[in-house]
Amino acid sequence: MGAVLLLNASFEPLKVISWQRAVCLLFLDKIEILEEYDHEIRSVSIAIKAPAVVRLLSYVKAGSRVPPFSRFNIFARDGFQCQYCRKMLTSKEATLDHVLPRSHGGKTSWDNVVCCCRACNIKKGSRTPEQAKMKLLKKPVRPGWLPVLQLRLNGKYHPSWEIFLETYSKST
Helix, strand or coil: CCCEEEECCCCCEEEEECHHHHHHHHHCCCEEEEEEEEEEEECCCCEEEEEEEEEECCCCCCCCCCCCCCHHHHHHHCCCECCCCCCECCCCCEEEEECCCHHHCCCCCCCCEEEEEHHHHHHHCCCCCCCCCCCCCCCCCCCCHHHHHHHHCCCCCCHHHHHHHHHHHHHC
């Protein structure tokens, strides 16, 4: 059984829930099913198609749109890719690098920390990228919540989610 994309009444993605939670919300008349998986969920008395995308019938005010600052969320924002040499990394291989080193007054924040491989982190040391003659792949920025949601899913979600994720990410 697959995960279910939960949309607000306004069709903006809120989060991913289990199919069990989606079925409970369906029977409580709190959601409508927009997209379904091919397989069925059966009980003794009914059989329904497994929900893939559901929409709340009542609008809920969403919380903060900024994901919490964490190692994983930095790695997710940067696509688990070293921001200097572009090498793809696992969570065990990845390290965090302060673009402006803490020894130079750099803060531990979304706009100063990047995903980095150990070799590049050692090579850069406590210097700025310019001093170390290293170029950043992209400038670190505080992400919206949606890119992190997509990366947490590792790009593995039902094709029916695509339109909802893409439409919303283009409008933010």
